[in-house]
Amino acid sequence: MTDVPFIEIEDVHFSRGSHEIFRGINMIIPQGKVTAIMGPSGTGKTTLLKLIGGQLTPDQGRILVDGQNVHRLSRKALFTLRKRMGMLFQSGALFSDLNVFENVAFPLRVHTNLPDAMIRDLVLLKLEAVGLRGARHLSPAELSGGMARRVALARAIALDPELILYDEPFVGQDPISMGVLVQLIKRLNEALALTSVVVSHDIKETLSIADYLYLLADGQVVAEGTPHTLNANQDPRVSQFVHGEPDGPVPFHYPAETLYSDILGQATATRAG
Amino acid sequence: MQSRFEQGVDRIVRLGRKGCDVMEALGRAGLFLGQSAVGIPSREGWYLWLRQMHFVGVLSLAIVIVSGLFIGMVLALQGYTILVDFGAEQALGQMVALSLLRELAPVVAALLFAGRAGSALTAEIGLMKATEQLTSMEMIGVDPLRRVIAPRLWAGFVALPILTVGFGVVGIWGGYLVGVQWLGVFEGSYWSNMQASVSFVSDVGNGMIKSLVFAIVVTWIAVFQGYDLVPTSEGISRATTRTVVYSSLAVLGLDFVLTAVMFGGL
Numbered sequence: 001m002t003d004v005p006f007i008e009i010e011d012v013h014f015s016r017g018s019h020e021i022f023r024g025i026n027m028i029i030p031q032g033k034v035t036a037i038m039g040p041s042g043t044g045k046t047t048l049l050k051l052i053g054g055q056l057t058p059d060q061g062r063i064l065v066d067g068q069n070v071h072r073l074s075r076k077a078l079f080t081l082r083k084r085m086g087m088l089f090q091s092g093a094l095f096s097d098l099n100v101f102e103n104v105a106f107p108l109r110v111h112t113n114l115p116d117a118m119i120r121d122l123v124l125l126k127l128e129a130v131g132l133r134g135a136r137h138l139s140p141a142e143l144s145g146g147m148a149r150r151v152a153l154a155r156a157i158a159l160d161p162e163l164i165l166y167d168e169p170f171v172g173q174d175p176i177s178m179g180v181l182v183q184l185i186k187r188l189n190e191a192l193a194l195t196s197v198v199v200s201h202d203i204k205e206t207l208s209i210a211d212y213l214y215l216l217a218d219g220q221v222v223a224e225g226t227p228h229t230l231n232a233n234q235d236p237r238v239s240q241f242v243h244g245e246p247d248g249p250v251p252f253h254y255p256a257e258t259l260y261s262d263i264l265g266q267a268t269a270t271r272a273g
Numbered sequence: 274m275q276s277r278f279e280q281g282v283d284r285i286v287r288l289g290r291k292g293c294d295v296m297e298a299l300g301r302a303g304l305f306l307g308q309s310a311v312g313i314p315s316r317e318g319w320y321l322w323l324r325q326m327h328f329v330g331v332l333s334l335a336i337v338i339v340s341g342l343f344i345g346m347v348l349a350l351q352g353y354t355i356l357v358d359f360g361a362e363q364a365l366g367q368m369v370a371l372s373l374l375r376e377l378a379p380v381v382a383a384l385l386f387a388g389r390a391g392s393a394l395t396a397e398i399g400l401m402k403a404t405e406q407l408t409s410m411e412m413i414g415v416d417p418l419r420r421v422i423a424p425r426l427w428a429g430f431v432a433l434p435i436l437t438v439g440f441g442v443v444g445i446w447g448g449y450l451v452g453v454q455w456l457g458v459f460e461g462s463y464w465s466n467m468q469a470s471v472s473f474v475s476d477v478g479n480g481m482i483k484s485l486v487f488a489i490v491v492t493w494i495a496v497f498q499g500y501d502l503v504p505t506s507e508g509i510s511r512a513t514t515r516t517v518v519y520s521s522l523a524v525l526g527l528d529f530v531l532t533a534v535m536f537g538g539l
Contacts, residue, residue: 091404109317
């Protein structure tokens with residue numbers, strides 16, 4: 001790739017307790033492009049976003065965002081850097097004591113000195129983009145999961161950040177809002193020259209908008225490339241995931257002893273006892 | 274099978290690990306207090322503080338006032354039955370006032386505050402953590418320690434001493450109600466004995482110092498338990514219980530220490 005890198009992830013290791021999540025991953029996320037990070041559940045995709053946002057610290061290796069080492073920054077510098085990022089959480093994570101309008105207005109109120117009338121216009125425009133301008137008076141408790149995530153997206157783009165991290169944006173969306181969201185992510189990226197990182201396992205939608213993809217499995221990057229090259233990839237691990245096949249080298253089951261010994265072994269033991 | 278020796282070693286190791294955990298938690302709590310309580314509030318910060326003052330202060334007023342009234346009444350009733358045997362019922366006002374100002378007002382108000390406001394603070398902050406609201410605030414570039422924690426801490430620091438004053442005043446009035454109005458102690462001696470024996474500095478002042486210490490400890494425990502909990506429903510319920518248990522124990526233990534220093538001639 002000849003693009004300017006916005007995020008550089010170099011040899012990052014991370015573990016929770018004794019469970020090793022990343023075993024030396026390297027990634028380059030180019031500026032102004034949509035980069036997708038895919039992989040089976042439990043491979044640490046969300047963890048990776050939290051590492052990029054500086055909420056978690058890697059055990060080894062470093063992560064540079066726009067040339068700054070996220071985990072070497074002071075608390076103040078880190079918060080300044082975060083003003084340039086937007087993050088869409090899986091749960092939406094809306095502030096429960098504020099209504100929809102105030103949730104979207106929150107970043108504008110704390111980080112800008114704009115007059116109220118302008119904040120109102122900006123918030124309504126962002127809510128219009130996600131189709132929820134009419135829901136501005138509702139409280140987060142009155143929203144469905146999909147709607148909450150769209151409000152959260154409006155909040156994430158309120159400050160027009162340079163980088164947006166999307167954590168599973170397509171989960172729980174009906175087909176209509178899914179189509180709108182896919183378009184929205186693409187349009188935001190093109191119109192504002194945003195750098196977007198999409199974590200997802202919705203293959204079709206992700207392949208349709210991503211410029212470049214990374215596939216994670218077993219704590220490592222197992223494949224990377226454009227949607228086209230990934231589709232054509234012959235690696236069984238890659239094609240199993242991309243085509244959603246139940247059988248293949250990536251196990252569907254969480255590690256366990258065999259079903260036979262788990263069930264029959266127990267029965268034999270009970271009978272004998 | 275482990276030998277008895279290994280089991281013993283194991284126990285010591287566990288004890289040591291537990292000790293390390295406790296020290297680490299104390300360290301985290303100390304850093305947490307320093308990072309959140311120190312700093313100059315913005316205009317918005319004042320507004321947030323006022324809202325929390327309403328939440329932890331004004332809404333705790335009813336329970337504190339009612340308890341103060343009953344405690345004052347009981348003190349007068351109990352005190353009268355003993356004092357009257359010595360023909361010393363004129364000293365009732367002095368007894369009621371000193372017990373309330375030195376001990377009961379700061380301690381009972383702090384215990385009520387831990388149960389009413391402390392547990393609510395823990396649960397609220399815990400739920401904000403569990404639903405990733407604190408994390409999303411961080412990602413927006415707003416420090417939750419300054420935005421969420423600091424107003425709550427300072428509201429607690431200010432509200433409890435004020436509630437304690439209310440408790441004391443109403444308690445003395447409750448004592449008057451029972452002692453003078455009901456049991457017939459001479460009104461003049463109730464008030465004048467109190468006036469003559471209560472010193473503003475050593476009784477009212479020390480009581481207020483106690484109350485301020487309890488306010489800091491109880492609010493600190495409540496807010497830290499909420500911020501540091503395991504973000505699950507079980508974690509929230511445990512942390513809420515811990516807030517009430519730890520702060521009650523801390524209040525009673527510290528009360529002994531402070532009393533020993535202030536009145537015990539240490």
